[in-house]
Amino acid sequence: MTLKKKESTLVNMVVALFVITMAAGLSLGFVNDLTLEPKARARLAKKVKALNAVLPQYDNNPVSEVLRFKIEEAKDSIEFYPALKDSVIVGAAVTGASEKGYSGLVKLMVGFELDGSIKNIAVLEQKETPGLGTKMKGEKFLRQFRGKNPATFDLKVKKDGGEVDALAGATISTRAFSEATQQAYDVYKEVNKMEIKSDN
16 A cells, blocks of 8 residues: 555656656746847847947948858857948958967957058957956057057067067966957958959
8 A cells, every 4th residue: 555655656756847847848948939039139239339349430231241251260150340431341340269268268359450450359258257357358458459460460478479468367368369369360361362362
């Protein structure tokens, strides 16, 4: 009699757990579907804000004209956003990323003038140490890159023989930032070469 009662309770518990798990799974799936569109809108808004911060004045829609490139060094595609004013190219923004940050991924949007000099840089993603690596978003740090052309400005930190002042206590974060910036510049240079070849 007791044995049957235990079996019955075990079966009831398994069935109840199964029902609860199914209900939770369906609820999570439903909530995820509801939030997909707002998340996509938020990502797009963040991207547009970054483009406005790093590009020279433009009147086209760089988001709709984006070019994507897969390179060996990057996990995701590198995005190239052309900036045009009165149908003439005035610069471009290029994403760059490094997985070598202190806490992993550092992803940037780097704006370039036509001559390849850096107009500005916006940090898209980072998980660096608050108060140290997170200072890569600060004006004091970013200022040293503006107007510099990576063709003549060595993007390595000074400790490694380059020209970049590292963030205090965050050399690893600075190296990742510099690597992501160099990656964006290399793609910018390659696309410019492709443009010149296609014009001939």
